[in-house]
Amino acid sequence: MNRRKVQKSVAVVGAVLAGTTAALSAPMTAHAAPAGKQLKLAATDDAYTSSARRTTVFGQDEKIAVGKLGRDTKVGYLKFVVPAGTKVTGAQLKLAADSLPSGSLTVSRVTNTGWTEKKLSAATAPAIGATVGTIKATGKDLSLDLSKVVTKPGTYAFALRSSAKDVTRLRSAENKAGGPQLAVTTSAQTTTPPTTTPPTTPPTQECVTDALLVPSCGVLWGAAAGGFTSTPRDQALKDWEAKTGRTAAIFHTYHKGDEQFPTKAEIAMTQDPAKPRVLLLNWKVAYGTTWAKVAAGQQDTRIDNWSKYVKANYQQKFYLALHHEPENDVNPTAGSGMTAKDYANMYRHVIERLRANGVTNAINVLAYMGNEKWMAQSWWKDLYPGDDVVDWIGLDSYVSVEKGYYHYGDFGDLLDRQPTGGGLGFYDWSVTNHPSKPIMLAEWGMYHRVKYPTDKSAAFNTVLPELTLHPKVKAVVYFDTAADNEGDRNIAVDSTPSSLTAFRALAANKIFDVKIA
Known part of the structure; x- marks a missing residue:
């Protein structure tokens, strides 16, 4: 099952944690229903767990099993998102059973964060909270009034249980006949939700960066523009900012070997008081050599020369x-000089030498790739050099907006893509193993093939609700180019007019109002 399944008639462009009073502000791409009408919302996640198979994930099943089969207890889980701007006056949970249940179903609240149908199992299931109602079966079509529970826009999650000594099989969203619905009655048509601040950004609080450039609230907004073109990166970014309507607080550039940087143009971009920016500088220190040789000190002159340049110029x-x-560059063969452990040793050596040289203004980011093949490698975990030399954990990740094409998905898939064969997705791996580290999407983008222009607005509309569900993400840096390094994928935000409209609406959100201190 896909945790972001939504009725085609409703675009989910904002979400809040259930129980909060503020919603993410973003223009709706579909109107809320007129007075007295209903929004029929499909579950964004629906699955079940089995006590007998504690680690098994049933997220792709066409049924949600609830009840008992011998010693095996099965519990169903549902999640719904009520779009921002909806004026809720009532709500009904509607379920369809394959056969007449023999007993009643108990519906209880559960947290709406920390679980998705892609990885829900009995071992990872959230704790079950207060009971909100009981469904007494009188037929195959089941319903429960949730008007006292679902009262405003937000994300709502529930558990389904039964004490019956058999199993009720409900249709999931994968079932062709249709799955769980939350029918929300509205009081008035709303075309644009009220402008409010995100849950992480109280109205009276100014969001500022700290000593490690981590925002106290909100999310830093950044970009690398003009990729794989001859346009100077500073001019490309200025053009991109004018196009999208917001200054990129993070200006991302790339360097290698003995290059001396930041360049004069890059420095100038961070010294415009009207457009405050901070640099994100990629440096391939081992250019022309190997990670092992850098770790062994064979490029110390290169590191020292750059240290002197930075101290004198920036x-x-x-x-x-x-x-x-x-x-992409790991060669796991022993002695290659490019193993994962060689990378970790190189990273540590460079950071420790920079610190010894007095470079105190560098905030270190380790930027991984969001690729399930690499995360599944036995050596992948060996890339990490240690919390003492890593300030931010970065991720470069992209999704396709062409249904059925490689890495088709939305913003959540950038972060939750799992290793081949299963396991923790990148976000969950990071917060589990390195909970003190903020996460930066050091590169992200939505693409389609150059020859097949596809609207990206639906994918852009998922950014705000997914940021709410992934609160450790403190910076997002878009990589914008009309053609990637192979000339096949268009990652530009304006590849279609509607894509740019949606992206401009995203860029305008107050969650990105962060002051660089």
Whole structure:
């Protein structure tokens, strides 16, 4: 099952945690229903767990099993998102059973964060909270009034249980006949939700960056524009900012080997008081050599020369990513000089030498790739050099907006893509193993093939609700290009007019109002 399944008639462009009073502000791409009408919302996640198979995930099943089969207890889970701007006056949970249930179903609240149907199992299931009602079966079509529970826009999640000594099989969203619905009655038509601040950004609180450039609230907004073109990166970013309507607080550039940077043009971009920016500088220190040789000190002259340049020319804080996306260059053969452990040793050596040289304004980012093949490698975990030399955990990840094409998905899939064969997705891996580290999407983008222009607005509309569900993400940096390095994928935000409209609406959200201190 796909945790972001939504009725085609409703575009989910904002979500809040259930129980909060503020919603993410974003223009709706579909109107809320007129007075007295209903929004029929499909579950964004629906699955079940089995006590006998505690680690098994049933997220792709066409049924939701609830009840008992011998010693095996099965519990169903549902999640719904009520779009921002909806004036809720009533709500009905509607379920369809394959056969007449022999007993009643108990509906209880559960947290709406920390679980998705892609990885829900009895071992990872959220704790079951207060009971909100009981469904007494009188037929195959089941319903429960949730008007006292669903009262405003937000994300709502529930558990389904039965004490019967058999199993009720409900239709899931994968079932061709249709799955669970939340029928929300509205009081008035709403074309644009009220402008409010996100849950992480109280109205009276100013969001500012700290010593490690981590925002106290909100999310830093950034970009690398003009990729794989001859346009100077500074001019490309200025053009992109004018097009999208917001200054990129993070200006992302790329360097290698003995290059001296930041360049004069890059420095100038961070010294415009009207457009405050901070640099994200990628540096391939091992250019022309190997990670092992850098770790052994054979490029110390290169590191020392760059240290002197930075100390003499740039005193502002900046993000430094050493050899981003290292997975692409790993050679696991012992002695290759390019194993994952060689990378970790290189990273540690460079950071420790920079610190010894007095470079105190570099904030270190380790930028992984969002690829399930690499995450499944036995050596992948060996890339991490240690919390003491990593300030931010970065991720470079992209999704397709062409249904059925490679990595088709939305913003959540950038973060939750799982290793081949299963396991924790990147976001969950990061917060589980390195809970103190903020997460940066150091590169992200929505693409379609150059020859097949496809509207990206639906994917862009998922950014705000997914940021709410992934609160450790503190910076997002878009990589904008009309053609990637192979000339096949268009990642530009304006590849279609409607895509640009949706992206401009996203960029305008107050969650990105962060002051660089």
